[in-house]
Amino acid sequence: MQRQTAQRVAIEAVFGAAGRPLGPLEVLDAARERVPSLNLATVYRTLKRMQEEHAIHPVELPGEAPRYELRAAAERHHHHFRCCECDSVYDLKGCVAGLKKLVPSGFRMTDHEIVLYGTCRCCTS
Ligand SMILES: [Zn+2]
């Protein structure tokens, strides 16, 4: 039980430090620095439980396995940038003005999804 708690604490810390959505393998990589015995099955189990508790929310990009972000991030309206070199996903601040202008007359927009693709700072330089 004690060990489980340490694993959960490590995984929460990883999300806090990353400040961006993470997939299970990214979580495993980073959390192993804190809990070397951690394995992927435990990461999946912990992520599932954290999601059930609404501590993390899934970030679904088209055609990709879900990544996760902390509830505090998910509750703030934002979009994502996906680096096509390293497959990392980053949070973007704010939104795009003028989306309503795209909506045809008589239509009602209820939601929107925006994903930017390109290369991140690390992969560009
Ligand atoms: Zn990159």
Ligand SMILES: [Zn+2]
């Ligand atoms: Zn938006």
